[in-house]
Amino acid sequence: MLIASASPPVDVDFNAMLGERPSFFTRVKAKSKTKPRESMVPVSFAPATPLPTAVNHSIGYQIRCARKDLFHKLGMIEGMGQERTSLKDELAKLSNLSEERAKEVVALTKELSSEKEAAKV
Incomplete structure (x- = not known):
């Protein structure tokens, strides 16, 4: 919705409104000595420059641990x-x-x- 006014446009931080839940994913190329890789990273976590492979794996590990803890708290793991x-x-x-x-x-x-x-x- 656009409203014509004399004030400059205001940037809205949708991630803050959603409680820091990234809903879109982007491909990030990781720096690697052996072979370049691409991995899916949430947009809010996506860096401007490619990350080293170890950092990408660390981010994935942290996300998996957070999901496991959440499901464990909800009592949804293996019945x-x-x-x-x-x-x-x-x-x-x-x-x-x-x-x-x-x-x-x-x-x-x-x-x-x-x-x-x-x-x-």
Whole structure:
């Protein structure tokens, strides 16, 4: 949206508005003694001059670690969230048992343990 006015145009920092989340990627050529490489780097991190290969790998490593930490905190790695919910469900079921059912469970557990001991001997 353009508004005609006498004031000069104002630069808007969209990255600051988005909370420093780069949404576009650019190719950056890395300096390497053996062979030149290109890698995808977020625009906000893209340098004016090419970076050494080690720095590019370091940036990628930092991004992967940050993603891993984030997913770990959210409980999304390899079904961790599912294990937690199922454990919570089991505890809720056990706490809601009636006294009669709890006695049955204890009796069955004792029978199983005695059968295991008899099988060992």
